[in-house]
Amino acid sequence: MSDPHQPRWEHDAETQLTSRQRLDRTARHLLPSVFTALVIIFFSAPVTIPGAAELLPAIVINTIFFWSVWRPSGMPSLAVFLLGLFMDLVGFTPLGVSAFILLLVHGIGSYARFGLMRMNFLVVWCLFGLVGAAAAALQWALACLFRLHLLDPAPAFFEALLCIGVYPLLSATFSWFLHILDEKDTP
Amino acid sequence: MVPVSIQVRQALSKLVLPVLLLMSVGIIIAGQADRPLADRARMRVADVLAPLWSLLSRTQTDSERLVHGLKEARNLAEENHRLSAENANLRRWYEVAVSLARENDTLKTELHWVPEPTPAFVTGRVVADSGGIYARAVLLVAGTTSGVQTGNIALASSGLAGRVTEVGAHAARILLITDIASRLPVELESSHAAAIMAGDNSPLPRLLYYSQDTRPIEGERVVTSDQAGAFPSGIPIGSVHYLHPGQPVVQPFARLDRLTMLRVFDFGQSEIEPPEAPGHVPLTRPHRALTLPFKTLLGPGQEG
Numbered sequence: 001m002s003d004p005h006q007p008r009w010e011h012d013a014e015t016q017l018t019s020r021q022r023l024d025r026t027a028r029h030l031l032p033s034v035f036t037a038l039v040i041i042f043f044s045a046p047v048t049i050p051g052a053a054e055l056l057p058a059i060v061i062n063t064i065f066f067w068s069v070w071r072p073s074g075m076p077s078l079a080v081f082l083l084g085l086f087m088d089l090v091g092f093t094p095l096g097v098s099a100f101i102l103l104l105v106h107g108i109g110s111y112a113r114f115g116l117m118r119m120n121f122l123v124v125w126c127l128f129g130l131v132g133a134a135a136a137a138l139q140w141a142l143a144c145l146f147r148l149h150l151l152d153p154a155p156a157f158f159e160a161l162l163c164i165g166v167y168p169l170l171s172a173t174f175s176w177f178l179h180i181l182d183e184k185d186t187p
Numbered sequence: 188m189v190p191v192s193i194q195v196r197q198a199l200s201k202l203v204l205p206v207l208l209l210m211s212v213g214i215i216i217a218g219q220a221d222r223p224l225a226d227r228a229r230m231r232v233a234d235v236l237a238p239l240w241s242l243l244s245r246t247q248t249d250s251e252r253l254v255h256g257l258k259e260a261r262n263l264a265e266e267n268h269r270l271s272a273e274n275a276n277l278r279r280w281y282e283v284a285v286s287l288a289r290e291n292d293t294l295k296t297e298l299h300w301v302p303e304p305t306p307a308f309v310t311g312r313v314v315a316d317s318g319g320i321y322a323r324a325v326l327l328v329a330g331t332t333s334g335v336q337t338g339n340i341a342l343a344s345s346g347l348a349g350r351v352t353e354v355g356a357h358a359a360r361i362l363l364i365t366d367i368a369s370r371l372p373v374e375l376e377s378s379h380a381a382a383i384m385a386g387d388n389s390p391l392p393r394l395l396y397y398s399q400d401t402r403p404i405e406g407e408r409v410v411t412s413d414q415a416g417a418f419p420s421g422i423p424i425g426s427v428h429y430l431h432p433g434q435p436v437v438q439p440f441a442r443l444d445r446l447t448m449l450r451v452f453d454f455g456q457s458e459i460e461p462p463e464a465p466g467h468v469p470l471t472r473p474h475r476a477l478t479l480p481f482k483t484l485l486g487p488g489q490e491g
Contacts, residue, residue, distance in 0.1 A: 095218030
């Protein structure tokens with residue numbers, strides 16, 4: 001009597017487990033993008049944080065670079081594109097500029113990831129510094145191009161410096177986070 | 188999902204990034220070409236996010252208030268101590284003031300002091316004045332129906348504001364002391380020296396014609412003088428300030444740039460007529476018509 005019920009029980013339990021796993025995996029994949037979106041919302045809110053306008057692109061570039069290098073599944077190109085577009089819509093940059101720059105950063109990160117992963121932290125930091133400075137410079141150049149006159153480059157410098165300065169902090173946080181995720185993955 | 192081979196899927200995944208890059212370039216161009224569309228999209232996103240933002244900023248103000256409150260609480264004991272000391276001091280001054288007032292009353296009774304009539308006053312709301320012949324004048328919503336007359340004196344809460352120059356049934360125009368047409372006899376309070384305060388349309392009227400041996404002192408109070416009979420003496424006007432050496436101005440106590448209410452006092456000065464002094468020859472007779480160098484303004488042969 002109990003024999004025909006047995007497989008169905010097991011089957012139910014299995015599907016429940018897989019759906020939970022699937023949910024877990026989806027959440028993990030979405031987490032960096034959701035974090036970035038929340039950061040964008042937080043920094044575009046009218047809160048008085050000093051240097052919020054420069055800090056936001058710095059943090060977003062950091063996050064996207066880190067996840068593109070270490071866990072590209074958590075930061076797919078489509079998410080990067082949507083995040084950039086969202087940043088443009090919320091901020092005052094010309095529509096599409098942030099999306100373009102972030103996609104370039106993401107492309108560089110994912111293209112060079114196998115080389116970067118083998119390198120020392122300090123070397124990666126230096127290389128990221130170049131990427132961040134280039135991103136800030138590109139943003140400044142595009143803004144100049146659309147306004148059709150030369151803008152003050154000081155905010156772009158500040159943004160590049162913030163971008164480089166914030167990297168160790170964010171990188172440590174994300175690495176610790178990745179470590180926790182991996183530990184949970186292999187019980 | 189359409190089943191595709193691994194090679195095709197890899198090729199597609201390699202294509203995603205360039206396609207998205209191209210799309211963002213396209214969006215940049217489209218956003219530049221059609222700015223209203225971009226702005227509308229921005230506003231829609233902002234509309235959706237507005238509640239979140241307000242929540243964030245409210246949280247921030249709340250936390251700031253909390254921190255401020257904690258800081259205040261830390262200083263509370265010190266503040267309390269200071270206030271109680273100040274309160275004791277003020278109480279002493281209160282006793283002094285009461286005894287002085289009583290003494291003043293006694294002295295006035297002994298001297299058979301003629302009490303000054305308490306002036307009648309009306310209070311009106313100030314409405315901005317754009318027209319008129321004066322640069323610094325305000326309109327007051329109080330006119331002859333409320334008893335306002337030409338020559339009455341308008342006081343703000345902290346000092347003299349001006350004089351009533353024109354009266355309608357429900358409104359009065361008040362020439363402020365800063366107007367270029369305003370010249371008042373004033374008194375420097377510490378030296379009792381007379382001077383003329385002349386407006387020049389700037390917020391700080393100048394002091395003129397003070398005697399050279401009693402110059403105005405920086406910070407000295409300036410009050411009205413009853414020399415010309417237009418003002419009662421002792422209405423506070425402002426304090427002396429030197430913009431440049433030898434150029435004293437008055438900083439009015441009343442905030443003349445943002446007047447909201449004015450009290451118009453009728454001191455009844457015009458009713459005081461000096462009695463005739465026998466043997467005194469007036470230089471100009473008080474009520475004689477002015478003699479003009481020419482007979483009339485009209486041409487000859489047209490006198491009616």
